[in-house]
Amino acid sequence: MVLSILRPYFLAFWHIFKRTFTVKVPYEVPKPSERYRGRPMLHMDRCIGCGVCVYVCPNKALTLVTVDGKKYPQFNAGRCCFCSLCADHCPRAALTMTYEYELSSYTKDDLIYPPSRLSLPPKPLPGRVVTVKTYDVRRGVAHG
């Protein structure tokens, strides 16, 4: 019984000297993977206006609007659930998912992305990008 009281004490004491697990967001940002499903990006030259993305979206986040006589999808960031069904089912791969996840805005109208804004490339990440570098039970997991 004494051992079961003292052992956690020593274990906690050794943990003081291990590396911390913290990633100091927003100065350091964990690296999103290549397949990260953030905001979709529209390639206007590839879009044919078929409307499959509108049909397959569960939350009606995409609607077709007419720009210069052709039809393009308009994106509502307030309704998107980031399932990427639209990007998977697009026949010309005109929609691709990017790593941008900071989509908050101050007004609700700002959440609607017309096709011109939807085709902008994603904003760069705000801090230094870190990943997990070493796994050592003795020294702890290091982010670098």
Next chain:
Amino acid sequence: MGSKVEAMTLSMGPQHPITGHFRFILEIDGDIVLKLEPDIGYTHRGIEKVAEYRTYIQNLPVVERVNSYCDSMGTLLGYPRVLEELMGIEVPERAKYLRVIAAELNRIASHLYAICLVAISTGFETMLMWTINDRELILDLLEMLTGQRITLTYPTVGGVRYDLPQAFKEEALKRLSYLERRLEDYRKMMLENHTFKMRTQGVGVLKPSDAIRLGIVGPNLRASGVKADVRKDEPYEVYDRMDFEIPVLKNWDCYDRALIRALEIEQSIRIVKQALKELPEGPIRARIPPLPPKGEAYSRVEAARGEFGYYLVSDGKDKPYRLRIVSPSFRNLIALPFLCRNVPLADVPIIYISLDLIPLDVDR
């Protein structure tokens, strides 16, 4: 004639640091709880009805949101399976192995979260931080595989949506071996901790006969001594080719329910390592007909919390006629008023959290 016991009614309301989004109405007399009545429905979203207004493909993210933050694969896996059973599709081998890998990784993440909650309920912040830290490593793996950490939406009708990336196998093996060594630390810190044992042993004892009579499912049932697991009783995907054990424990109390989750993490690590080694080549999706035929089908999947069932009635159109979701936490909820009779007030959070009830699962 005796004096009437004056009971005070206490409501541990929907916003409470321990209960999550549940409401309990307790009748307490001094320090002893006489009766507990759960009042569910705070997070009811009507997903079964919403599913009737979406096509089968649109239903994949919707149904997953029943319980996505703990155990997304366990929640969602039954839905493509019930459609495959209805349409008679055979899923390719590689897709089956990938489904098993993702499901077991999600089971590990969910059990780590359950251990974290058991630690908070006793006031043990250190275990909370450690388990959440290690859960981050598993969620990074899932992000590498699917693109999202908790709302994976990984299986689809006929297979899976993404294939394994290049660096996945060695990353997974590195992280899983780190996790195996960390489980030793958890054992020394929490499972052999004298105060933790004092707090959880002998509390909330659920006998096997009572468990079977009440209809408990999942790790709670196995911690009550009954050897029942859908992965062994009706093997689906490739579980019949995997070599793993079902732990069954003998003391039937809250400590056992915490212990069995640590043991199941070890078994899940075994399964993932075997599946990664035996992974065959091939396609990851099968061709599916555009509409399902008329009929009904039922599928069972072992999620992290128990048996997840889907019952689908289809009338040939592109939207389901009726989708019934049988969630494990709704089945386990009945154990809570049964166990919380004449216990001290301080034991109620421990019993509630050791049963691993997620309010989202209960209310759907």
Next chain:
Amino acid sequence: MLMDILAFLTSPRFIEAFLRVIVFPGTLFTLLYAILAVWGERKLHARVHLRIGPLHIGPIMGLFQVIADFVKLVQKEIIVPRAAHRFIYNFVPLAAPILAAMSFAFIPCAPYPFYYGRPGPPYWVIYYTDLSLLVVLALFSLRPLLMIGAGWASNNKYSTLGALRAALQLFAYEVPLIIALAGIVIAVGTFDLARIAESQLVVWFILTQPLGFIVALIAMMAELGRRPFDIPLAEQEVVFGWPTEYTGAQFALVMMSEYLDLCAVSALITILYLGGWYGPVVPFLPPQASYVFWFLFKVAVLTIIIMLGRAVFPRLRIDQLLKAGWTWLIPLALLQVIIVLLEVDANMSWCIPAIAG
């Protein structure tokens, strides 16, 4: 008249009293200890949890986080519930830190280097008395009364419940504490804390009375309200215990009193069991300063041990806590006293300083 006042103010006696009351075992030291203890506890727990803790505010490692929190708390509104008993409700947060600091005033910290040839205590202590151990224990016994007062005066169902449980726990754990300390008093033969510390020149009491040390440490942790004996302050079912209704500066004072108590308890156990101010010679310091250094070092080590207890154990239930106190600690303490009496009877002078000299 003015010259008399000026002469008094610059006399060595006044400067010495000023130094003691304000600087070393007085206001500045206890406040600095409270600030460092709160910061240290957050950092320590963060490292045990593998995270960082306060980071941004302060020159290095978030040192001024506590001051920022204190300033934030002080500028909030002080709310007195309408049906509360105003006098006691407002009195308790003022009395709690004063009580804690008062018990620290009787504990001698180190021998005093500047001895001006006048009758007085040659120790760093604010008030020297022969019965300092008794006075400190008596002041510790007053704490449950403050908690009951606050809980009742708040006029809140949960505060009253919490206050009663707190009082139950504290009263139950004073008995093994006093019995264990009786072992030391029998061994040394006096209640004077300075003499108890001086009698540990050769061997510390932790080695000759280990049972008593363990009992005293556990009982002190229960007296403080530290995890695993956390029920007074942080119950999760009844919102916060006895200081639920306090806001603003009153809440800050209540929290500060908890850490001032920790200071007094650490210093007390250091003097009683860990050899007070004796230790090997530090190469670069004169011997008088090395006494102060070793005292502070031992207080810091004991504080860290008590703080780590919060990271390592879950919370005990009230009936388990009381049962542990009555069935385990009191027999152990009695056993310790019996061992000390047997040693006195057998005239073993190496562990009973009263016999040796």
